[in-house]
Amino acid sequence: MATTSYFEEQLPAAGRNGTADTSAPKTTVEILVSSYSGKHDLYLKIVDSQGEEKSLVLNKHHAVQLLEGLQKAAFYLQYVK
Numbered sequence: 001m002a003t004t005s006y007f008e009e010q011l012p013a014a015g016r017n018g019t020a021d022t023s024a025p026k027t028t029v030e031i032l033v034s035s036y037s038g039k040h041d042l043y044l045k046i047v048d049s050q051g052e053e054k055s056l057v058l059n060k061h062h063a064v065q066l067l068e069g070l071q072k073a074a075f076y077l078q079y080v081k
Helices: 060-076
Strands: 003-010 025-036 041-047 051-057
Touching: 041 060, 051 060
Parallel strands: none
Antiparallel strands: 003 025, 025 041, 041 051
16 A cells, blocks of 8 residues: 655644634644555545544545645735746
């Protein structure tokens, strides 16, 4: 079973005012490709501060929509030019 991680970061929760709450426990988000099911799939894995883990399988449509959404938001906020 080959697994490759493409992104893994600990992200802060949004506070009541909508900004990052740096005092709150962080959530780990990971994007990985693995062959858990016997074929390669794309996963979005989320682990909260209590260790509760959720793995979501992204099909081609989901992956493209997520990519496009992140790109559009990043350009809108001028994170990238």
